[in-house]
Amino acid sequence: MKSIPLLGAGTYRLKDGAGYDSVKTSLEAGYRHIDTAQIYGNEEEVGQAIFDSPVPREEIFLTTKIWMDKYSKSTFAPSITESLEKLKTDYIDLLLIHWPLKDDEVEMEEYLPELKAVKDAGLVRHIGVSNFTNAQLEKAIDILGDGEIFTNQVEVHPYLQNHKVVDFCQANGVIVTGYMPFAYGDVLKDETIQAIAKDHDATPAQVVLAWMRQNEFVTIPSSTKKANIESNLESEKVTLSESDMERIAKLDRGHRLASPSFAPDWD
Known part of the structure:
Protein backbone atom coordinates (compact mmCIF):
# COMPACT_ATOMS: atom_id res chain seq x y z
CA MET A 1 0.00 0.00 0.00
CA LYS A 2 1.54 3.32 -1.05
CA SER A 3 2.53 5.83 1.60
CA ILE A 4 1.34 9.42 1.75
CA PRO A 5 3.66 11.98 0.10
CA LEU A 6 4.57 14.71 2.60
CA LEU A 7 3.80 17.43 0.07
CA GLY A 8 0.38 17.42 -1.55
CA ALA A 9 -1.73 19.72 -3.68
CA GLY A 10 -4.67 21.19 -1.82
CA THR A 11 -7.85 22.29 -3.58
CA TYR A 12 -9.64 24.35 -0.91
CA ARG A 13 -11.51 27.29 -2.50
CA LEU A 14 -10.68 26.07 -6.02
CA LYS A 15 -14.03 25.86 -7.78
CA ASP A 16 -14.97 24.88 -11.31
CA GLY A 17 -12.18 25.23 -13.83
CA ALA A 18 -9.69 26.40 -11.20
CA GLY A 19 -9.87 23.05 -9.40
CA TYR A 20 -9.39 21.10 -12.62
CA ASP A 21 -6.51 23.25 -13.84
CA SER A 22 -4.71 23.21 -10.49
CA VAL A 23 -4.84 19.42 -10.18
CA LYS A 24 -3.84 18.92 -13.81
CA THR A 25 -0.89 21.30 -13.43
CA SER A 26 0.12 19.71 -10.10
CA LEU A 27 0.17 16.21 -11.55
CA GLU A 28 2.17 17.43 -14.56
CA ALA A 29 4.68 19.08 -12.20
CA GLY A 30 5.19 15.85 -10.28
CA TYR A 31 2.77 15.94 -7.33
CA ARG A 32 1.31 12.57 -6.43
CA HIS A 33 -0.88 13.61 -3.49
CA ILE A 34 -4.17 15.45 -4.09
CA ILE A 50 -6.98 12.78 -12.38
CA PHE A 51 -8.90 10.78 -15.00
CA ASP A 52 -7.49 12.90 -17.83
CA SER A 53 -3.93 12.70 -16.50
CA PRO A 54 -1.46 10.16 -17.93
CA VAL A 55 -0.33 9.48 -14.35
CA PRO A 56 -1.65 6.03 -13.33
CA ARG A 57 -4.30 6.17 -10.60
CA GLU A 58 -2.30 3.79 -8.42
CA GLU A 59 0.54 6.34 -8.26
CA ILE A 60 -1.75 9.06 -6.86
CA PHE A 61 -2.63 9.42 -3.18
CA LEU A 62 -6.15 10.90 -3.14
CA THR A 63 -7.75 12.33 -0.01
CA THR A 64 -11.31 13.52 0.46
CA LYS A 65 -13.36 14.44 3.53
CA ILE A 66 -16.93 13.69 4.48
CA TRP A 67 -19.02 16.71 5.47
CA MET A 68 -20.87 17.05 8.74
CA ASP A 69 -24.39 16.57 7.36
CA LYS A 70 -23.47 13.07 6.13
CA TYR A 71 -22.32 11.48 9.40
CA SER A 72 -25.50 9.58 10.25
CA LYS A 73 -25.69 5.87 9.52
CA SER A 74 -28.27 6.41 6.75
CA THR A 75 -26.22 8.99 4.81
CA PHE A 76 -22.56 8.12 5.47
CA ALA A 77 -21.89 5.28 3.03
CA PRO A 78 -24.16 6.70 0.27
CA SER A 79 -22.21 9.97 0.38
CA ILE A 80 -18.95 8.07 -0.10
CA THR A 81 -20.42 6.24 -3.08
CA GLU A 82 -21.34 9.66 -4.50
CA SER A 83 -17.82 10.97 -3.87
CA LEU A 84 -16.34 7.95 -5.65
CA GLU A 85 -18.56 8.62 -8.66
CA LYS A 86 -17.58 12.28 -8.76
CA LEU A 87 -13.91 11.44 -8.34
CA LYS A 88 -14.14 8.80 -11.09
CA THR A 89 -12.36 6.19 -9.00
CA ASP A 90 -13.24 2.95 -7.23
CA TYR A 91 -11.29 3.75 -4.08
CA ILE A 92 -10.12 6.70 -1.98
CA ASP A 93 -6.65 6.55 -0.46
CA LEU A 94 -7.62 8.56 2.62
CA LEU A 95 -11.06 9.50 3.93
CA LEU A 96 -11.33 12.02 6.74
CA LEU A 115 -15.85 5.32 8.66
CA LYS A 116 -14.20 1.99 9.39
CA ALA A 117 -16.96 0.11 7.53
CA VAL A 118 -16.20 1.86 4.22
CA LYS A 119 -12.54 0.98 4.74
CA ASP A 120 -13.41 -2.65 5.48
CA ALA A 121 -15.53 -2.67 2.32
CA GLY A 122 -12.47 -1.72 0.26
CA LEU A 123 -13.77 1.72 -0.75
CA VAL A 124 -11.11 3.48 1.31
CA ARG A 125 -7.48 2.54 2.04
CA HIS A 126 -6.87 4.75 5.09
CA ILE A 127 -9.14 6.63 7.49
CA GLY A 128 -8.57 9.65 9.67
CA VAL A 129 -9.93 12.83 11.16
CA SER A 130 -9.55 16.57 10.75
CA ASN A 131 -9.77 19.40 13.27
CA PHE A 132 -10.00 17.02 16.23
CA THR A 133 -8.83 18.13 19.67
CA ASN A 134 -6.68 15.79 21.73
CA ALA A 135 -9.68 14.69 23.80
CA GLN A 136 -11.66 13.97 20.64
CA LEU A 137 -8.76 12.11 19.05
CA GLU A 138 -8.29 10.07 22.22
CA LYS A 139 -11.98 9.14 22.13
CA ALA A 140 -11.74 8.23 18.44
CA ILE A 141 -8.78 5.94 19.14
CA ASP A 142 -10.73 4.33 21.99
CA ILE A 143 -13.65 3.66 19.64
CA LEU A 144 -11.68 2.40 16.63
CA GLY A 145 -8.61 0.94 18.32
CA ASP A 146 -4.91 1.66 17.98
CA GLY A 147 -3.53 2.02 14.48
CA GLU A 148 -6.79 2.89 12.71
CA ILE A 149 -6.55 6.70 12.71
CA PHE A 150 -4.01 7.48 9.98
CA THR A 151 -3.87 11.27 10.36
CA ASN A 152 -5.36 14.30 12.08
CA GLN A 153 -5.50 17.18 9.59
CA VAL A 154 -5.22 20.46 11.48
CA GLU A 155 -4.05 24.01 10.94
CA VAL A 156 -0.25 24.16 11.31
CA HIS A 157 2.17 26.84 10.17
CA PRO A 158 5.04 28.81 11.76
CA TYR A 159 2.57 31.23 13.39
CA LEU A 160 0.42 28.38 14.80
CA GLN A 161 2.66 25.43 15.62
CA ASN A 162 -0.05 23.59 17.55
CA HIS A 163 2.42 21.79 19.83
CA LYS A 164 -0.12 20.12 22.14
CA VAL A 165 -1.95 18.50 19.23
CA VAL A 166 1.25 17.62 17.37
CA ASP A 167 2.77 16.01 20.47
CA PHE A 168 -0.38 14.00 21.19
CA CYS A 169 -0.65 12.80 17.58
CA GLN A 170 2.98 11.75 17.47
CA ALA A 171 2.71 9.96 20.82
CA ASN A 172 -0.20 7.95 19.41
CA GLY A 173 1.27 7.13 16.00
CA VAL A 174 -1.04 9.53 14.15
CA ILE A 175 0.43 11.51 11.24
CA VAL A 176 0.01 15.29 11.45
CA THR A 177 -1.28 16.87 8.25
CA GLY A 178 -0.91 20.63 8.46
CA TYR A 179 -3.23 22.72 6.33
CA MET A 180 -2.86 26.41 5.43
CA PRO A 181 0.97 26.24 5.81
CA PHE A 182 1.37 29.84 4.66
CA ALA A 183 -1.45 31.24 6.86
CA TYR A 184 -3.02 32.86 3.79
CA GLY A 185 0.37 34.41 3.02
CA ASP A 186 0.93 36.00 6.43
CA VAL A 187 4.05 33.95 7.23
CA LEU A 188 5.52 34.61 3.79
CA LYS A 189 5.87 38.30 4.75
CA ASP A 190 7.70 37.45 7.98
CA GLU A 191 11.18 39.01 8.21
CA THR A 192 12.72 35.87 9.71
CA ILE A 193 11.26 33.63 7.00
CA GLN A 194 12.43 36.06 4.32
CA ALA A 195 15.94 36.23 5.79
CA ILE A 196 16.24 32.44 5.89
CA ALA A 197 14.94 32.28 2.33
CA LYS A 198 17.64 34.72 1.24
CA ASP A 199 20.33 32.62 2.96
CA HIS A 200 19.20 29.54 1.03
CA ASP A 201 18.52 31.29 -2.29
CA ALA A 202 14.96 30.02 -1.89
CA THR A 203 11.49 31.52 -1.72
CA PRO A 204 9.72 32.12 1.61
CA ALA A 205 7.18 29.47 0.59
CA GLN A 206 9.96 26.94 0.02
CA VAL A 207 11.35 27.69 3.47
CA VAL A 208 7.97 27.14 5.12
CA LEU A 209 7.45 23.88 3.23
CA PRO A 221 -0.80 24.10 -0.03
CA SER A 222 -3.13 25.12 -2.83
CA SER A 223 -2.36 27.31 -5.80
CA THR A 224 -3.72 28.12 -9.22
CA LYS A 225 -0.42 29.47 -10.54
CA LYS A 226 1.85 27.08 -12.43
CA ALA A 227 4.99 28.88 -11.26
CA ASN A 228 3.99 28.56 -7.59
CA ILE A 229 2.95 24.92 -7.96
CA GLU A 230 6.31 24.06 -9.49
CA SER A 231 8.26 26.24 -7.05
CA ASN A 232 6.57 24.63 -4.05
CA LEU A 233 7.66 21.20 -5.25
CA GLU A 234 11.25 22.47 -5.43
CA SER A 235 11.10 22.98 -1.64
CA GLU A 236 12.20 19.36 -1.38
CA LYS A 237 15.69 20.54 -2.36
CA ARG A 253 2.10 33.15 18.21
CA GLY A 254 -1.20 31.24 18.28
CA HIS A 255 -2.27 32.90 15.02
CA ARG A 256 -5.26 30.67 14.18
CA LEU A 257 -7.20 31.45 11.00
CA ALA A 258 -9.58 28.49 10.65
CA SER A 259 -12.03 28.71 13.54
CA PRO A 260 -15.63 28.73 12.29
CA SER A 261 -18.62 28.86 14.64
CA PHE A 262 -18.83 25.04 14.65
CA ALA A 263 -15.16 24.57 15.59
CA PRO A 264 -14.32 22.63 18.77
CA ASP A 265 -12.76 24.22 21.84
CA TRP A 266 -9.17 24.15 20.62
CA ASP A 267 -6.28 22.79 22.68
Whole structure:
Protein backbone atom coordinates (compact mmCIF):
# COMPACT_ATOMS: atom_id res chain seq x y z
CA MET A 1 0.00 0.00 0.00
CA LYS A 2 1.54 3.32 -1.05
CA SER A 3 2.53 5.83 1.60
CA ILE A 4 1.34 9.42 1.75
CA PRO A 5 3.66 11.98 0.10
CA LEU A 6 4.57 14.71 2.60
CA LEU A 7 3.80 17.43 0.07
CA GLY A 8 0.38 17.42 -1.55
CA ALA A 9 -1.73 19.72 -3.68
CA GLY A 10 -4.67 21.19 -1.82
CA THR A 11 -7.85 22.29 -3.58
CA TYR A 12 -9.64 24.35 -0.91
CA ARG A 13 -11.51 27.29 -2.50
CA LEU A 14 -10.68 26.07 -6.02
CA LYS A 15 -14.03 25.86 -7.78
CA ASP A 16 -14.97 24.88 -11.31
CA GLY A 17 -12.18 25.23 -13.83
CA ALA A 18 -9.69 26.40 -11.20
CA GLY A 19 -9.87 23.05 -9.40
CA TYR A 20 -9.39 21.10 -12.62
CA ASP A 21 -6.51 23.25 -13.84
CA SER A 22 -4.71 23.21 -10.49
CA VAL A 23 -4.84 19.42 -10.18
CA LYS A 24 -3.84 18.92 -13.81
CA THR A 25 -0.89 21.30 -13.43
CA SER A 26 0.12 19.71 -10.10
CA LEU A 27 0.17 16.21 -11.55
CA GLU A 28 2.17 17.43 -14.56
CA ALA A 29 4.68 19.08 -12.20
CA GLY A 30 5.19 15.85 -10.28
CA TYR A 31 2.77 15.94 -7.33
CA ARG A 32 1.31 12.57 -6.43
CA HIS A 33 -0.88 13.61 -3.49
CA ILE A 34 -4.17 15.45 -4.09
CA ASP A 35 -6.47 16.68 -1.31
CA THR A 36 -10.13 17.62 -1.69
CA ALA A 37 -13.39 17.43 0.29
CA GLN A 38 -17.10 17.06 -0.28
CA ILE A 39 -17.75 20.61 0.95
CA TYR A 40 -15.23 22.11 -1.47
CA GLY A 41 -17.68 21.41 -4.28
CA ASN A 42 -14.92 20.38 -6.66
CA GLU A 43 -14.71 16.58 -6.41
CA GLU A 44 -15.96 16.25 -10.02
CA GLU A 45 -13.28 18.60 -11.33
CA VAL A 46 -10.57 16.94 -9.26
CA GLY A 47 -11.71 13.52 -10.45
CA GLN A 48 -11.80 14.60 -14.07
CA ALA A 49 -8.27 16.03 -13.86
CA ILE A 50 -6.98 12.78 -12.38
CA PHE A 51 -8.90 10.78 -15.00
CA ASP A 52 -7.49 12.90 -17.83
CA SER A 53 -3.93 12.70 -16.50
CA PRO A 54 -1.46 10.16 -17.93
CA VAL A 55 -0.33 9.48 -14.35
CA PRO A 56 -1.65 6.03 -13.33
CA ARG A 57 -4.30 6.17 -10.60
CA GLU A 58 -2.30 3.79 -8.42
CA GLU A 59 0.54 6.34 -8.26
CA ILE A 60 -1.75 9.06 -6.86
CA PHE A 61 -2.63 9.42 -3.18
CA LEU A 62 -6.15 10.90 -3.14
CA THR A 63 -7.75 12.33 -0.01
CA THR A 64 -11.31 13.52 0.46
CA LYS A 65 -13.36 14.44 3.53
CA ILE A 66 -16.93 13.69 4.48
CA TRP A 67 -19.02 16.71 5.47
CA MET A 68 -20.87 17.05 8.74
CA ASP A 69 -24.39 16.57 7.36
CA LYS A 70 -23.47 13.07 6.13
CA TYR A 71 -22.32 11.48 9.40
CA SER A 72 -25.50 9.58 10.25
CA LYS A 73 -25.69 5.87 9.52
CA SER A 74 -28.27 6.41 6.75
CA THR A 75 -26.22 8.99 4.81
CA PHE A 76 -22.56 8.12 5.47
CA ALA A 77 -21.89 5.28 3.03
CA PRO A 78 -24.16 6.70 0.27
CA SER A 79 -22.21 9.97 0.38
CA ILE A 80 -18.95 8.07 -0.10
CA THR A 81 -20.42 6.24 -3.08
CA GLU A 82 -21.34 9.66 -4.50
CA SER A 83 -17.82 10.97 -3.87
CA LEU A 84 -16.34 7.95 -5.65
CA GLU A 85 -18.56 8.62 -8.66
CA LYS A 86 -17.58 12.28 -8.76
CA LEU A 87 -13.91 11.44 -8.34
CA LYS A 88 -14.14 8.80 -11.09
CA THR A 89 -12.36 6.19 -9.00
CA ASP A 90 -13.24 2.95 -7.23
CA TYR A 91 -11.29 3.75 -4.08
CA ILE A 92 -10.12 6.70 -1.98
CA ASP A 93 -6.65 6.55 -0.46
CA LEU A 94 -7.62 8.56 2.62
CA LEU A 95 -11.06 9.50 3.93
CA LEU A 96 -11.33 12.02 6.74
CA ILE A 97 -14.05 13.14 9.10
CA HIS A 98 -13.90 16.84 8.18
CA TRP A 99 -14.93 18.35 11.53
CA PRO A 100 -16.03 16.90 14.85
CA LEU A 101 -19.65 17.69 15.66
CA LYS A 102 -19.93 20.29 18.38
CA ASP A 103 -23.52 19.43 19.29
CA ASP A 104 -23.06 15.63 19.20
CA GLU A 105 -26.18 15.40 17.04
CA VAL A 106 -24.56 12.25 15.69
CA GLU A 107 -22.34 10.55 18.24
CA MET A 108 -18.79 9.46 17.42
CA GLU A 109 -19.88 5.97 18.40
CA GLU A 110 -22.20 6.06 15.37
CA TYR A 111 -20.15 7.73 12.66
CA LEU A 112 -16.66 6.37 13.38
CA PRO A 113 -17.73 2.73 12.88
CA GLU A 114 -19.25 3.89 9.57
CA LEU A 115 -15.85 5.32 8.66
CA LYS A 116 -14.20 1.99 9.39
CA ALA A 117 -16.96 0.11 7.53
CA VAL A 118 -16.20 1.86 4.22
CA LYS A 119 -12.54 0.98 4.74
CA ASP A 120 -13.41 -2.65 5.48
CA ALA A 121 -15.53 -2.67 2.32
CA GLY A 122 -12.47 -1.72 0.26
CA LEU A 123 -13.77 1.72 -0.75
CA VAL A 124 -11.11 3.48 1.31
CA ARG A 125 -7.48 2.54 2.04
CA HIS A 126 -6.87 4.75 5.09
CA ILE A 127 -9.14 6.63 7.49
CA GLY A 128 -8.57 9.65 9.67
CA VAL A 129 -9.93 12.83 11.16
CA SER A 130 -9.55 16.57 10.75
CA ASN A 131 -9.77 19.40 13.27
CA PHE A 132 -10.00 17.02 16.23
CA THR A 133 -8.83 18.13 19.67
CA ASN A 134 -6.68 15.79 21.73
CA ALA A 135 -9.68 14.69 23.80
CA GLN A 136 -11.66 13.97 20.64
CA LEU A 137 -8.76 12.11 19.05
CA GLU A 138 -8.29 10.07 22.22
CA LYS A 139 -11.98 9.14 22.13
CA ALA A 140 -11.74 8.23 18.44
CA ILE A 141 -8.78 5.94 19.14
CA ASP A 142 -10.73 4.33 21.99
CA ILE A 143 -13.65 3.66 19.64
CA LEU A 144 -11.68 2.40 16.63
CA GLY A 145 -8.61 0.94 18.32
CA ASP A 146 -4.91 1.66 17.98
CA GLY A 147 -3.53 2.02 14.48
CA GLU A 148 -6.79 2.89 12.71
CA ILE A 149 -6.55 6.70 12.71
CA PHE A 150 -4.01 7.48 9.98
CA THR A 151 -3.87 11.27 10.36
CA ASN A 152 -5.36 14.30 12.08
CA GLN A 153 -5.50 17.18 9.59
CA VAL A 154 -5.22 20.46 11.48
CA GLU A 155 -4.05 24.01 10.94
CA VAL A 156 -0.25 24.16 11.31
CA HIS A 157 2.17 26.84 10.17
CA PRO A 158 5.04 28.81 11.76
CA TYR A 159 2.57 31.23 13.39
CA LEU A 160 0.42 28.38 14.80
CA GLN A 161 2.66 25.43 15.62
CA ASN A 162 -0.05 23.59 17.55
CA HIS A 163 2.42 21.79 19.83
CA LYS A 164 -0.12 20.12 22.14
CA VAL A 165 -1.95 18.50 19.23
CA VAL A 166 1.25 17.62 17.37
CA ASP A 167 2.77 16.01 20.47
CA PHE A 168 -0.38 14.00 21.19
CA CYS A 169 -0.65 12.80 17.58
CA GLN A 170 2.98 11.75 17.47
CA ALA A 171 2.71 9.96 20.82
CA ASN A 172 -0.20 7.95 19.41
CA GLY A 173 1.27 7.13 16.00
CA VAL A 174 -1.04 9.53 14.15
CA ILE A 175 0.43 11.51 11.24
CA VAL A 176 0.01 15.29 11.45
CA THR A 177 -1.28 16.87 8.25
CA GLY A 178 -0.91 20.63 8.46
CA TYR A 179 -3.23 22.72 6.33
CA MET A 180 -2.86 26.41 5.43
CA PRO A 181 0.97 26.24 5.81
CA PHE A 182 1.37 29.84 4.66
CA ALA A 183 -1.45 31.24 6.86
CA TYR A 184 -3.02 32.86 3.79
CA GLY A 185 0.37 34.41 3.02
CA ASP A 186 0.93 36.00 6.43
CA VAL A 187 4.05 33.95 7.23
CA LEU A 188 5.52 34.61 3.79
CA LYS A 189 5.87 38.30 4.75
CA ASP A 190 7.70 37.45 7.98
CA GLU A 191 11.18 39.01 8.21
CA THR A 192 12.72 35.87 9.71
CA ILE A 193 11.26 33.63 7.00
CA GLN A 194 12.43 36.06 4.32
CA ALA A 195 15.94 36.23 5.79
CA ILE A 196 16.24 32.44 5.89
CA ALA A 197 14.94 32.28 2.33
CA LYS A 198 17.64 34.72 1.24
CA ASP A 199 20.33 32.62 2.96
CA HIS A 200 19.20 29.54 1.03
CA ASP A 201 18.52 31.29 -2.29
CA ALA A 202 14.96 30.02 -1.89
CA THR A 203 11.49 31.52 -1.72
CA PRO A 204 9.72 32.12 1.61
CA ALA A 205 7.18 29.47 0.59
CA GLN A 206 9.96 26.94 0.02
CA VAL A 207 11.35 27.69 3.47
CA VAL A 208 7.97 27.14 5.12
CA LEU A 209 7.45 23.88 3.23
CA ALA A 210 10.95 22.70 4.15
CA TRP A 211 10.15 23.49 7.79
CA MET A 212 6.95 21.44 7.52
CA ARG A 213 8.83 18.55 5.91
CA GLN A 214 11.66 18.56 8.43
CA ASN A 215 9.05 18.42 11.22
CA GLU A 216 7.63 15.36 9.40
CA PHE A 217 4.30 17.07 8.76
CA VAL A 218 2.27 16.30 5.66
CA THR A 219 1.09 19.57 4.11
CA ILE A 220 -1.25 20.55 1.29
CA PRO A 221 -0.80 24.10 -0.03
CA SER A 222 -3.13 25.12 -2.83
CA SER A 223 -2.36 27.31 -5.80
CA THR A 224 -3.72 28.12 -9.22
CA LYS A 225 -0.42 29.47 -10.54
CA LYS A 226 1.85 27.08 -12.43
CA ALA A 227 4.99 28.88 -11.26
CA ASN A 228 3.99 28.56 -7.59
CA ILE A 229 2.95 24.92 -7.96
CA GLU A 230 6.31 24.06 -9.49
CA SER A 231 8.26 26.24 -7.05
CA ASN A 232 6.57 24.63 -4.05
CA LEU A 233 7.66 21.20 -5.25
CA GLU A 234 11.25 22.47 -5.43
CA SER A 235 11.10 22.98 -1.64
CA GLU A 236 12.20 19.36 -1.38
CA LYS A 237 15.69 20.54 -2.36
CA VAL A 238 15.86 23.01 0.54
CA THR A 239 17.36 21.76 3.81
CA LEU A 240 17.15 24.07 6.82
CA SER A 241 19.85 24.10 9.47
CA GLU A 242 19.20 23.46 13.15
CA SER A 243 19.59 27.20 13.67
CA ASP A 244 17.00 27.93 10.95
CA MET A 245 14.56 25.52 12.58
CA GLU A 246 15.10 27.15 15.98
CA ARG A 247 14.49 30.62 14.56
CA ILE A 248 11.23 29.49 12.96
CA ALA A 249 10.19 27.73 16.19
CA LYS A 250 10.26 31.12 17.91
CA LEU A 251 7.67 32.55 15.51
CA ASP A 252 4.77 30.68 17.12
CA ARG A 253 2.10 33.15 18.21
CA GLY A 254 -1.20 31.24 18.28
CA HIS A 255 -2.27 32.90 15.02
CA ARG A 256 -5.26 30.67 14.18
CA LEU A 257 -7.20 31.45 11.00
CA ALA A 258 -9.58 28.49 10.65
CA SER A 259 -12.03 28.71 13.54
CA PRO A 260 -15.63 28.73 12.29
CA SER A 261 -18.62 28.86 14.64
CA PHE A 262 -18.83 25.04 14.65
CA ALA A 263 -15.16 24.57 15.59
CA PRO A 264 -14.32 22.63 18.77
CA ASP A 265 -12.76 24.22 21.84
CA TRP A 266 -9.17 24.15 20.62
CA ASP A 267 -6.28 22.79 22.68
